[in-house]
Amino acid sequence: MTYILRRLGFYLIAAWVSLTLNFFIPRFAPGDPASALQARFQGKLEPSAMAAMKVAFGLTDEPLHVQYFTYVKNLLRGDLGTSIAYFPAPVSEVIGKALLWTLFLAGLAVLVSFALGTLLGILTAWKRGSWLDSVAPPTFIFLGAFPYFWMAMLLLYALGFVGGWFPLLHAHSSHLSPSLSLEFIGDALYHAVLPAGSIVIASLGGWLLSMRNTMIGVLSEDYITMAQAKGLSERRVMLHYAARNALLPNVTGFGMALGFVLSGSLLTEIVFSYPGQGYLLFEAVKSQDYPLMQGLFLSITVAVLAANWLVDIAYVWLDPRTRS
Amino acid sequence: MSFFRQLLSNRKANIGLTLLGVFVLIATIGPYLVRDASEFLTTPLSPPDSEFWLGSTSQGQDVFAQTIVGARTSLLIGFLVGIVVVAIGATVGIAAGFFGGWVDDVLSLLTNVFLIIPGLPLAVVLAAYLEAGPVSIAFVLILTGWAWNARVIRAQTLSLRRKDFVAAAIVAGESRLRIMFFEILPNMTSLIVSGFIGATVYAIGAQVGLEFLALGDVSKVTWGTNLYWAANNQALLTESWWTIVPTGVCVALVGFALVMINFAIDEITNPRLRSEGGWKAVVRAAGVTPGFSTPVLRRGSLADSNALADSSAPALSKEAS
Amino acid sequence: MSSDEPTSTVQDTAVSSSPAARGETARAVDGEPPILRVEGLTKYFQVGGGLRPKQLRALNDVSFTLRRGEVISLVGESGSGKSTVLKMLSRLEQPTSGRILFKGRDLLAEEPRSASLSYRGQVQMIFQDPFGSLNPVHTVAYHLERPLVRHRKATTPEELRRKVLELLHTVGLNPPEEFAAKHPHQMSGGQRQRVAIARALAVDPDVILADEPISMLDVSIRMGVLNLMDELKRSRGIGYLYVTHDIASARYIGDRTIVMYAGHMVEGGSSEELLDSPAHPYTKLLLEAVPDPRGNIFRELPAKSGAPQLVDPPPGCPFAPRCPEVMDVCRRESPRPVQLRRRDPGAPERFVRCHLYEEDQAPPVGEALGEA
């Protein structure tokens, strides 16, 4: 338990560092949100409009550290500020739904990829040298070497545009409103097939390899030989003795990967017009929307940290050795 | 060193190294052999033909030349980031692992924080605010990429530090720096190499991604900007696959080559991973299907020399009464 | 601790050719100051971390004296603190309290944080695992050159080379030229351990701390290494602290043997006397448990197995919970060391930490195994 609490403390520090970084980096750069707005309209914005926007956005000339403390103070009160790119919506509102969609997409992708990759890893390791083992790893390594977005674009084009089998964009059909109905969930899943699929294809190889490697390591442990010698069924040895142990190091990787995919789905989201955080962030960066950037960073960081924390807990649950 | 010799004799490593070698060669001398990659030469979006092997972009640039020239910056950044990331990771990791105590506390906190900070978003934010260009991208990738190596190397240092040869070096009166870099570091060759490769893969991929997002200098010809331009000009809608496929495949091939090398390193450092090809061949040759139980191959199916040597001795049954 | 008394000269008691008995220790003349004296050495490790870290009492009040050309064997079960003693003396770990007097100098006072190069040049160590103690990436020559260079034992490359070959020859690795170029993995365990010894010898030390140097070696080559150590003791007057859990080898090479239990020295004295007439119940148990080809497997052990509690230990004797002869006082009070009467007055002093004994009482005789 203290382990979990200690991790929690660490996560708080990590969150703070990442937020602080995110506060200062954009502010040390030239330009401000108003000129960024100008950029978005490619100069079609009147200078007077820019002046007015600066007033509206409440851009101050206070020294940075003062701004920083205000920012931290507001943050602690749960006030993320007002978005600039989506003026005058509060950042929390802009982020809210996007976060859910990103979590859904990334979560789905990671889960599927982890499950499939792990399963393949188990099977390839168990049947070493079989045709599956000689085909699957190199294939998925090769597929995984393609850039995420490249894969996404290709899938989109081939299966969505040319084939017409999958929707081209968005997280759900526009005639449906988010609800927990079966229809909506099915629709959301259907929309997630291509974007999640491209992430899955790109990341499956990693899971496969790491699982296969740990699994092979575990397979040469004495307790596996002993389990075999005990005459247990292959399934039981493979799953309860080998895979269960080989899974442990992979679970840690799982937390990392969740974080990675959460942030890495950015490109996929852009390709699929997926209303998640990735594209928001990109837009926030482009329009120097400090508050939104901070908000997004906060939510991504918190999501990543939460994922890691959950994994920590899962690890404790999975590995009796960490419980004492 | 035997590690490198082993690497050279591994089949997977050979595939990877050969492939990588080809690309390095392309990156080094290729640009001198092709047309000016940024010149607007021909009809936009002309499909591959005998003159323009991979067709032209929507601006009429030579895709073949762009693919070749793009390799240079992309690989350069990849390797540069790989080297620096490993150097930082190794220094931080070894220092943390070796000194322990508060040094370790501070360094591993830093490492873990950087590990857990969402890398790509940070990279996007950073890249957006630095002067656009390969150097900035490299910087961003280094900043967001070093932590993983530091962590791995720290863990390895911790286990090496417990090894008696480190204690022996201390007892022999060696200085700490010497122990860190002459006793511990050389024992992590494979880890460093695989960390370097991993970082390179990451760097190439992330660079391509960032440039694709127009966060690089799109006036330079790199793999990332090639894809940026292709996407920007709706390569797929205009059905000009040749502007997007070659670069994507090249990125994948380089990634594949690097991962294969890492795969091989895993096999070398972890003998358990090595394939049982020889064993399987022997067993299969004897007409036995390999299963869990030890196969029984009767009468000297292995190394006939052995069997011969033994057959000179009278059969053992002699002593049986 | 009474062992500091500048007492005994070890005499050749038994007429035997055993190295320990053959009496090179006789050179440890009365009056010559001991090389190494340890007083009240204590080591607590922090364990558990978190909010309430606990103390693991790995060593409690350990004191002994090592003289030139003397071998002290430390025996005891796993976790009894043998290695910890060596780590303190090699300055790999910092003692919690206590004093280490090296050639009369108070080490911890003079070099509080880490050992000086000069100390490193006089106290060397041999580790248990001959593979682990040699760096797999370096050649044998490198391993021997480093201490020579570091401690300025050789100035020119030729001299360096000569000394390396000399060392290899000394430890019986012939031909030295061939071995100098080898990597650790190209040698057998015994050869590796010889290299480790050669490395320790390179700086011409006065004391060698040997932590189970033979336990990882094949049985057939163990004696070779032990005998080599013994020869070096005789020819160079090196003092050894020899840690082992193999009591027979402790006796074989050790002039004196100290038995440790739960970080306490529970009994000590001349190796032969100690093993022939063990006084402490734990020593008896240990001896009883040693496999003996002549023995009867069903012979009852005097006590049960069980690990002592090192974190928050109960008061009293650490062995009390397992002791067959336990008395009330044992659970209350930690026993003080008691001097026992020696069979041979010339032998090193004999002590035991047990409430069963009184000062100058004679140890129980020969009850260990019928023979002797």
Next chain:
Amino acid sequence: LATLLPLTGCSKRKAPEHEPGVAVVVPSTRATWIRNFNPFFESQARWPAAAGIYEPLVIFNRATGEFVPWLATAWRWEDDNRTMVLTIREGVKWSDGEPFTPRDVVFTFELMKKFPALDQSGAWNRLEGVSAEGNEVRFAFKRPFVLPALYLLGERPIVAEHVWRNVDDPVKFSDPEPVGTGPFTRVLSFKTQVYELGKNPNYWQPGKPKLDVIRVPAFAGNEQQALSIIRGEVDWSAAFLPAIDRIFVAKDPEHHGYHFPSLEGTVMLYPNTQRPPLDDVRVRKAISHALERERIVRIAMQGYTRVADATAFSDLYARYHDPRVLEEEGDWTKYDVARAEALLDEAGLRRGEDGIRRLPDGRPLKLDLNCVVGWSDWIIAAQIMVKNLQAVGIDSTLRTYEFGAYFNRLQTGDFDLSISWSDGGATPFVFYQRLMSKDTVRPVGQAAESNWHRFSSARADELLEAFAAASDPEEQQRLASELQREYVRHAPTLPLFPGPTWGQYNTKRIKGFPTKDNPYAPLAPYKSPGHLLTLVELEPVTKASSGQAQN
């Protein structure tokens, strides 16, 4: 994954639900929608809040160069051209049924005065006061300001006093349920991916709008948007489509169409006239002659626009364009390397051994060309220009900066050459003011809103002042010609091509779009408030014709 297919049903994919009377419009690329109809922030509000939900007094029709009366029916100048009087349309009702009155106009402008953040056009920099009299509103100016005034004030959206009076902070007000006078005032649904506006049943133009609903989906990327447009899922959009004839029009030539008139300002190469040798007009003209504008337009702009001439005018100012000036002063936008070399030689910049020209002090002539990261058309243009400059012996390098940095350099005058836009207001006044007036020049190091090249001429200032006060069209025309002459003579900036506006349509379900043949208004849906002219004209294709079109 395959198991999901039956769950959702493939059939649904085939025909995107598209009821008659619904127009799908994609005015801009945005990942998600945030409910904000506050019309003051045109750049932030959901389309078409500023002109469509709310409405302006007049609309400048860029396609025709004329002002179209809207909520105001007429305008006139009084008081030595210092007061503009607008007659307010009668019989207009707010969508909640309240009548629209001149009070609302006054309220709106006073709100803008009270909250400068709302004054996006900077009206109160010029205005002295606003008042209502009967069905007229009087705008008092500090100085005569005839030409731009209508544009400045008339296109502001007018809000309802009875609603906005109660808004605490109109700057942060997101106006979720707008009450406007426009054709589409009802928010039927609002989701992050798409929102729908229903028509205003009380709209003041009888029989309009003819559409029932406009639906605006969100697209994060161009790729996506383009895919949807090509598939015919969108009726009206403003995307950049490469090879548009092939990938869009050819897909359904009967219904798909586009129209890219040049109704923006002109994209130019700005030389920093404070930095020798760019202070020398010969050098500037030489550089201009060296540029292959045809190629730039063909490659960078995919031929979607034309090359600019030396007046720098886009189609927006066609009315004022005076070709005689070009004849008399010479058009230095013609690609002519020989002339460029000659001018450079004449300016004393002779080629060195290495082929690079030398400044009088012997240093090589190096000119960096600044551009924005990721602005692909400009970058290609810049790449071509860099090559052009190298060809005439100028050691030129392309530097791309992130917009913030780029803009900062531009504004503070920290550049040699920089590609950038120019103003595209209703008259050439502001356009030339920002290119040649002393008022707009700021010292190097200080951020300038315009005139980044930092050029001014006394003659230009004179002409501009007269122009601002002239209400006689002939006089205006004459002054415009003189301004053109002044510009062509000094070549303060080097125009490249007029900026095109983008617009595609699909007449399968909706008809009435402006086309090349009938450019009654700008097609671009993002050109506010001009798009309102189009919006009220769109009508559903009737059942009979649509049925035929679908097969």
Next chain:
Amino acid sequence: MSSTPPPAASRARPGEPLLSVRDLCVEYVTPTGPVRAVDRVSFEIGRGQVFGLAGESGSGKSTAAMAAMRLLQPPAVITGGEVHYEGRDVLAMGEDELRAFRWKEIALVFQSAMNALNPVLTVGAQIADVIERHENVSSAQALERAAELLALVGIESSRLRSYPHQLSGGMRQRVVIAIALALNPPLLFMDEPTTALDVVVQKEILQQIAELKERLGFSILFITHDLSLMLEFCDTVGILYAGRLCEVAPAKELFANPQHPYTRGLMRSFPELHGPKQRIEGIPGSPPDMRSPPSGCRFHPRCSVAIPVCDQEQPQLITLAAPALARAVGAETDTPDAPVGQQRGHRVACHVAAQTAGSSDV
């Protein structure tokens, strides 16, 4: 243990050993060629007997034992010999047959208990699953049996729910023994079951095993490199050197009268606990590299009494003539009712020993 079936003794045909290994050869396929780790090893284990295999690290003890159970993993192959268990040919068994055979007939106790227990399953589950698998019982019954088994090795049944890491080394080793006894097999292979343990714990466990053996009547193949332990614990002992058996004899006989120079060397490698201190030398040199073993007698490079034939010809394992035995040990000779392992008496594979002691070609 009332519920366990009686040991398989009833199935026994008199006079036949329980396990008989003949000329067993095992090779490892390595990149540099095959390594013959076990070379023509023959031994027999009678009912109720403890047969010990001793030898240095790498001499092939584990390989031989595991091969007899067909448990060796790649790259090992069995290249010759026979293994008969109660007359059944183990080397001819198929995969399924082996699965049923193992543990039921021969169970295995691994060297390191920590590694032999699955760290993520409770001790109870690991005992129960073997019972469930082989015997048609419910999991509740299996757990009940598991508790009984734990009690048998002296661990309270509350430990059923413990994970391996929660137990001390000695307890873990006992758990492994309990698992091995779960099906009450007639034969137990014990591969260095106590090397990782303290002497006291080691002694306790060995005593416990010996006691169980008496009670349940199983036989043991006991592997160790500790000769003293071997002699103390086993009835008959085989000494392996570099993959070959160099001497097989009853423990007492071997102790009193070692014939092979290697055995003698080994005996001389253990200092005495008592009595006069003597300098002892061990054996010079080091064990051979199995990838290129010496020709002839594999021990000859380290042998002090080697004769020319030693590096030419591989010595055969011959039974020493009774007279030689009598000379050495006294009157002890084979008796018809003696356990099978001892009937063969004292065998040695050494040219020198064969010359001096003379062989008995019965």
